[in-house]
Amino acid sequence: MPYMEVARGVKLYYEDWGAGPVVIFVHGWTMSHKFWSYQTLNLPPGMRTIAYDLRGHGMSDKPFSSYSYQEYAYDLLHLILGLNLRNVTLVGWSMGAPICLEYLRLFGPERIAGFVSVGGAIPKYVKSPDWPYGLPPNTIQTWFDDLHRRRPEWQEELFNRIFVNPIVGSATKRWIWTxxxxxxxxxxxxxxxxLRNTDFRAFIPYIRIPFALFQGAKDDITLPEATQWIHAHNPRSKLIMFEESGHTPCIEEIDKFNAELTKFVFSLTT
Incomplete structure (x- = not known):
């Protein structure tokens, strides 16, 4: 099994498939590379897909560390350098999207051709007087309380909530929970x-590479209004709505998602 050492004593598990334009998939909160199975299995063979597990997740090492976006971004940098990748398209779902934003903020667009946010490039997650497009602070606090007191039950409730398309059944929800x-x-x-503390609003206008915003129209985890705000504040962005999806268009509308992702990736090579 392939592992990449990204820091002393920290190795990340990754899977590397195909040849062609490189796509790195960055999963979200508590997920793993398996979350992207419907993409790594179904995308065209003329594309190289790399899906990895963030530190502390899946099959990667689980050190006691900060688990900040900065730490995740440095891990991603070491993965890209270690595999000597160039012209990469970063695809981040949910928390994976701000990890990609932090990477771009810290290291710039070198080696990166484009970026795709999947229900996640929210500039600021917590609602405030100057930001109406986040979740209320008491909601976030309840998440912390439930995580500390009844993690299995709460994560089951959360993962049930992220799907709205009836095509997604109980077995898929159980798979995601597992x-x-x-x-x-x-x-x-x-x-x-x-997630609670980060604010990317000042950075959004300075993203200098083409990027796409894949947004579920019925998402109540990352509000569509927040994604529309990003689109309005950076002309390099392309907004693609998934009308039958909540927080996970890559699972709820697989065919449309894969077609739009393929179109975006190959548009970067012309």
Whole structure:
């Protein structure tokens, strides 16, 4: 099994398929590379797909560390350098999207051709007087309380909530829950702290590469209004709505998602 050492004593598990334009999939909170199975299996063979597990998640090492977006971004940098990748398209779902944003903020567009946010490039997650497109602070606090007191039950409730398309059945929801419970408790807590504290609003206008915003129209985890705000504040962005999806268009509308992703990736090579 392939592993990449990204820091002393920290190895990330990854899967590397195909040849062609490189796409790196960055999963969300408590997920793993398995979340992207419907993409790595179904995308055209003329594309190289790399899906990896964030530290603390899946089959990667689970150190006791900060689990900040900065730490995740440095891990991603070491993965890209270690595999000597260039002209990469980053695809981040949910928390994976702000990890990609942090990467771009810290290291710029070198080696990166484009970026796709999947229900996740929200500039600021918590609602405030100057930001109406987030979740209320008491909602986030309840998430912390439930994570500390009844993690299995709460994650089941959360993962049931992210799907709205009736095509997604109970077996898929159970599969996602099983993946989610593999993440370490420090990773789950640290990532949630990063989600609560980060504000990318000032950075959004300075993204200098083409990027696409894949947004579920019925998403109540990452509000469509937040994604529309990004689109209005950076002319390089392309907004693609998934009308039958909640937070997971890559599972709820697989065919449309894969077609739009393929179109975007190959548009970067022309």
């Amino acid at each position: 993946i989610g419970m593999q993440a370490s408790f420090p990773a789950a807590v640290g990532s949630l702290i990063a």
